[in-house]
Amino acid sequence: MNNFTYCTPTRYVFGRNAEAETGRLAKEYLGDPKKVLVVSGGSSAKKSGLLDRVMKALHSAGIDTEEMEGIKPNPTDDRVYEGIALCRERGVDAVIGVGGGSVIDTAKAIALGVLYEGDFWDFYAGKLAPEKALPIGVVLTIPAAGSEGSGNSVITKLDGLHKISLRSDFALRPKFAVMNPELTYTLPAYQTACGIADMIAHIMERYFTPTKNVEVTDGISEGLLRSIIAVAPRVFANPRDYDARANIMWAGTMAHNGICGCGRTEDWVSHFMEHEISAVYGVAHGAGLAVVFPAWMTYMTEVAPERPARFAREVMGVPATFDDKSDALAGIGRLKAFYHSIGLPVTLGELGVENPDFDLLVKKLHEDKGEIIGGYHKLDAEATEKIYKLML
Amino acid sequence: MNNFTYCTPTRYVFGRNAEAETGRLAKEYLGDPKKVLVVSGGSSAKKSGLLDRVMKALHSAGIDTEEMEGIKPNPTDDRVYEGIALCRERGVDAVIGVGGGSVIDTAKAIALGVLYEGDFWDFYAGKLAPEKALPIGVVLTIPAAGSEGSGNSVITKLDGLHKISLRSDFALRPKFAVMNPELTYTLPAYQTACGIADMIAHIMERYFTPTKNVEVTDGISEGLLRSIIAVAPRVFANPRDYDARANIMWAGTMAHNGICGCGRTEDWVSHFMEHEISAVYGVAHGAGLAVVFPAWMTYMTEVAPERPARFAREVMGVPATFDDKSDALAGIGRLKAFYHSIGLPVTLGELGVENPDFDLLVKKLHEDKGEIIGGYHKLDAEATEKIYKLML
Numbered sequence: 059m060n061n062f063t064y065c066t067p068t069r070y071v072f073g074r075n076a077e078a079e080t081g082r083l084a085k086e087y088l089g090d091p092k093k094v095l096v097v098s099g100g101s102s103a104k105k106s107g108l109l110d111r112v113m114k115a116l117h118s119a120g121i122d123t124e125e126m127e128g129i130k131p132n133p134t135d136d137r138v139y140e141g142i143a144l145c146r147e148r149g150v151d152a153v154i155g156v157g158g159g160s161v162i163d164t165a166k167a168i169a170l171g172v173l174y175e176g177d178f179w180d181f182y183a184g185k186l187a188p189e190k191a192l193p194i195g196v197v198l199t200i201p202a203a204g205s206e207g208s209g210n211s212v213i214t215k216l217d218g219l220h221k222i223s224l225r226s227d228f229a230l231r232p233k234f235a236v237m238n239p240e241l242t243y244t245l246p247a248y249q250t251a252c253g254i255a256d257m258i259a260h261i262m263e264r265y266f267t268p269t270k271n272v273e274v275t276d277g278i279s280e281g282l283l284r285s286i287i288a289v290a291p292r293v294f295a296n297p298r299d300y301d302a303r304a305n306i307m308w309a310g311t312m313a314h315n316g317i318c319g320c321g322r323t324e325d326w327v328s329h330f331m332e333h334e335i336s337a338v339y340g341v342a343h344g345a346g347l348a349v350v351f352p353a354w355m356t357y358m359t360e361v362a363p364e365r366p367a368r369f370a371r372e373v374m375g376v377p378a379t380f381d382d383k384s385d386a387l388a389g390i391g392r393l394k395a396f397y398h399s400i401g402l403p404v405t406l407g408e409l410g411v412e413n414p415d416f417d418l419l420v421k422k423l424h425e426d427k428g429e430i431i432g433g434y435h436k437l438d439a440e441a442t443e444k445i446y447k448l449m450l
Numbered sequence: 451m452n453n454f455t456y457c458t459p460t461r462y463v464f465g466r467n468a469e470a471e472t473g474r475l476a477k478e479y480l481g482d483p484k485k486v487l488v489v490s491g492g493s494s495a496k497k498s499g500l501l502d503r504v505m506k507a508l509h510s511a512g513i514d515t516e517e518m519e520g521i522k523p524n525p526t527d528d529r530v531y532e533g534i535a536l537c538r539e540r541g542v543d544a545v546i547g548v549g550g551g552s553v554i555d556t557a558k559a560i561a562l563g564v565l566y567e568g569d570f571w572d573f574y575a576g577k578l579a580p581e582k583a584l585p586i587g588v589v590l591t592i593p594a595a596g597s598e599g600s601g602n603s604v605i606t607k608l609d610g611l612h613k614i615s616l617r618s619d620f621a622l623r624p625k626f627a628v629m630n631p632e633l634t635y636t637l638p639a640y641q642t643a644c645g646i647a648d649m650i651a652h653i654m655e656r657y658f659t660p661t662k663n664v665e666v667t668d669g670i671s672e673g674l675l676r677s678i679i680a681v682a683p684r685v686f687a688n689p690r691d692y693d694a695r696a697n698i699m700w701a702g703t704m705a706h707n708g709i710c711g712c713g714r715t716e717d718w719v720s721h722f723m724e725h726e727i728s729a730v731y732g733v734a735h736g737a738g739l740a741v742v743f744p745a746w747m748t749y750m751t752e753v754a755p756e757r758p759a760r761f762a763r764e765v766m767g768v769p770a771t772f773d774d775k776s777d778a779l780a781g782i783g784r785l786k787a788f789y790h791s792i793g794l795p796v797t798l799g800e801l802g803v804e805n806p807d808f809d810l811l812v813k814k815l816h817e818d819k820g821e822i823i824g825g826y827h828k829l830d831a832e833a834t835e836k837i838y839k840l841m842l
Binding site for chain 1 (some may be wrong): 452455458459460462541670671673676677701704
């Protein structure tokens with residue numbers, strides 16, 4: 059078990075009608091702000107009345123608001139610059155994201171950029187580490203990205219289509235996250251499925267580790283993975299099943315708040331590889347992961363089958379033989395079947411990417427992330443090209 | 451899944467030589483204190499040089515110290531009053547506990563009492579809820595009580611031998627917890643075993659719930675339980691096995707920081723029943739739990755076998771039949787065998803309690819906790835008497 063620091067100070071307020079607390083929470087935990095920028099996505103938060111309820115709660119607590127709507131999936135830097143300017147112009151001293159990962163990541167980037175003299179992209183380019191930001195709050199509507207409980211933010215730079223994940227230990231962690239499963243009832247099936255693939259991937263990036271003897275973290279990770287896979291079908295059978303939606307929502311948070319990585323080295327290559335596909339082809343992140351991970355695992359079965367085999371046995375319920383490769387392949391097969399069962403693609407073709415430009419993907423990948431990448435197993439451009447091709 | 455709020459803001463600093471960070475952590479997270487009261491237990495922290503290292507780290511960070519040593523297991527209120535007076539006299543503005551649950555709980559009680567005009571026991575008697583306390587830090591030496599990550603504190607009032615657990619949501623949560631597994635190498639086998647029984651019980655009090663459909667929390671709980679039971683034998687085989695000690699230490703924290711209870715109603719009757727045994731007979735808390743829990747589960751097998759059966763199958767690996775009672779009893783048998791295998795008692799006789807006064811235990815139990823108790827299943831005095839008798 060490696061040395062580690064673990065701190066997840068976000069206050070999660072979970073349950074029916076939790077958004078009614080937003081005003082009180084903003085006052086108590088966002089530093090008694092005078093004016094909050096409320097960032098939101100497409101039209102559903104408005105149509106459902108959620109945005110109105112949030113505004114009402116904030117105003118009732120004596121807090122002024124500014125609004126920024128229409129953040130798209132795979133959020134881009136132009137909106138961040140816009141938000142930073144707006145905050146400075148209007149004296150905003152806290153930021154609340156009402157939505158899913160894209161909205162929250164945008165809110166985080168804005169909160170970070172407002173207190174920085176230079177270009178906020180400097181942090182994403184790795185020039186310096188985030189230290190301070192305006193206080194951030196969240197009202198979650200899409201469980202997936204786990205951004206409500208993480209210190210991360212993923213933004214795409216339009217110029218050059220670089221999709222970068224900024225990882226901060228604590229600076230960008232939301233002070234509170236309001237989580238009402240009822241807000242997810244209207245999430246379309248495909249988006250629900252993408253979210254499930256994303257949260258599974260978040261656990262797997264930590265599960266595929268070179269670190270030995272991290273049984274406790276393994277136990278938590280495997281328990282989480284099993285429960286997500288067990289509950290998923292119920293959400294599609296009945297989108298208004300409160301408990302099913304609640305479990306998926308909470309799993310999304312637990313999958314990414316760090317608990318599944320305590321004491322061990324993580325991987326993240328699958329996410330890096332998916333980011334390139336999303337950046338170039340504009341596909342949904344979760345759908346991309348459903349294609350990438352099985353291919354990455356198939357490559358790993360050849361060179362480092364131990365963890366794929368354990369995953370197969372402990373998570374996918376493959377009866378153990380004494381052959382790691384055999385078990386691993388069976389597990390990958392079950393994972394693909396699961397993804398198919400919830401409507402996700404498992405090949406680039408099914409993802410809608412015809413004639414993928416492997417050279418471009420590999421080139422951008424190693425430009426963005428370095429010549430040799432990977433935690434579980436080191437990969438160079440020759441290896442990542444093989445993995446991309448396994449996605450056909 | 452019930453509505454819930456989850457917040458565990460403690461900063462865990464885990465690993466080899468982590469105690470060297472104590473000065474920096476105290477400065478940054480205990481409000482830049484001028485003077486810290488360092489509370490410690492028996493002689494081992496001193497003999498090992500740990501106490502010196504902690505003092506040195508604090509002094510290097512420019513922080514003065516006062517000391518209070520010799521806190522005993524099942525800590526009592528007299529030392530708390532002593533600590534409160536000392537803090538007020540010497541201008542102490544933060545408290546650090548160096549030890550296990552008893553030391554940390556004492557530190558918490560002192561931190562709470564210093565800022566309260568009246569008698570600190572008012573909180574434990576349930577007259578009012580804790581709101582503010584001096585900032586608290588921890589250097590953990592005994593994994594078990596999980597007090598480093600919880601908002602709880604268990605103190606015994608000498609007058610009347612009332613052992614009460616004060617539960618606070620956030621007021622008593624330590625700001626940081628330094629956790630170095632090497633500090634636990636010299637923990638005697640019996641104390642190690644008691645700690646393991648305590649952390650298992652902490653999970654089980656949340657696992658035995660009347661709330662349905664909390665799969666994610668179940669998954670985490672079962673994964674944790676399985677990993678503790680899997681790792682335990684290695685700690686006894688080699689007390690200096692770093693990874694084994696590390697996993698047990700981290701499991702102790704995860705078992706009690708709230709994550710295993712998210713979204714569900716908890717039980718805690720077994721702990722209430724054990725507290726009475728400890729208060730009257732002075733036995734070790736973990737050993738008492740190894741006796742109490744199997745008896746409580748045996749009673750539950752008759753009246754509410756569903757969760758004991760699931761525990762048996764998911765945690766103890768009992769092959770599932772279609773008979774909950776049968777599976778449950780097999781699981782209890784395996785749990786008892788596990789406790790025996792790590793040197794713990796499973797009957798009052800083995801615990802060293804001859805001729806237990808059941809009337810006294812039942813009377814005190816319901817005086818302290820109410821006529822009807824229990825989350826998983828409601829129990830009156832007639833039922834709790836039966837359970838106590840099952841411990842023979």
